[in-house]
Amino acid sequence: MYEEKMRFELTVNGKRQVVYAHPSKTLLEVLREELNLTGTKRGCDDSNCGVCTVLLDGKAVKSCTMLIVQAAGHKVTTIEGLETEKGLHPLQQAFIDHFAVQCGFCTPGMILTAKAILDENPDATEDEIREGLHGNLCRCTGYKSIVEAIEAVRDGDYGDYVINWQEV
Ligand code: FES
Numbered sequence: 001m002y003e004e005k006m007r008f009e010l011t012v013n014g015k016r017q018v019v020y021a022h023p024s025k026t027l028l029e030v031l032r033e034e035l036n037l038t039g040t041k042r043g044c045d046d047s048n049c050g051v052c053t054v055l056l057d058g059k060a061v062k063s064c065t066m067l068i069v070q071a072a073g074h075k076v077t078t079i080e081g082l083e084t085e086k087g088l089h090p091l092q093q094a095f096i097d098h099f100a101v102q103c104g105f106c107t108p109g110m111i112l113t114a115k116a117i118l119d120e121n122p123d124a125t126e127d128e129i130r131e132g133l134h135g136n137l138c139r140c141t142g143y144k145s146i147v148e149a150i151e152a153v154r155d156g157d158y159g160d161y162v163i164n165w166q167e168v
């Protein structure tokens, strides 16, 4: 088996990163093990639970089944990239305020998926939000509080929705 590491470049949370990894490594493994961005969680490892969700060029992707080869050259946003000097992202604050976080294991992926939903459609209906979240599982909250938090951001409770809150 080919054991050599290869050089990959990608932009993570607005910073250019160079990593050396075996090409069979997933984006999730590189984020957690090479870049110490452990906010991205590992669950099923099979594209089913959504806890590993990150944004790739602004779109929600499951990093457990995306190879680093596929992510190279792209812009990746993880949960660590949402908070800025302005403070928490409105979705982060709304999840706290609406008790949409219990154990928290699903929360990073849930918030990034929510961001992708609202970035694409800032007026998303409840049905559209629920449909957009279908790939993200939560064992704790029953989803109601999660949807309410996203709707609060959509409805302007945290100010006008800003898609480019930070560089994706
Ligand atoms: S760990 Fe990636 S979808 Fe479950």
Ligand code: FES
Binding pocket: 100, 101, 102, 103, 104, 105, 106, 107, 137, 138, 139, 140, 141
């Ligand atoms: S808050 Fe525990 S899995 Fe969602």
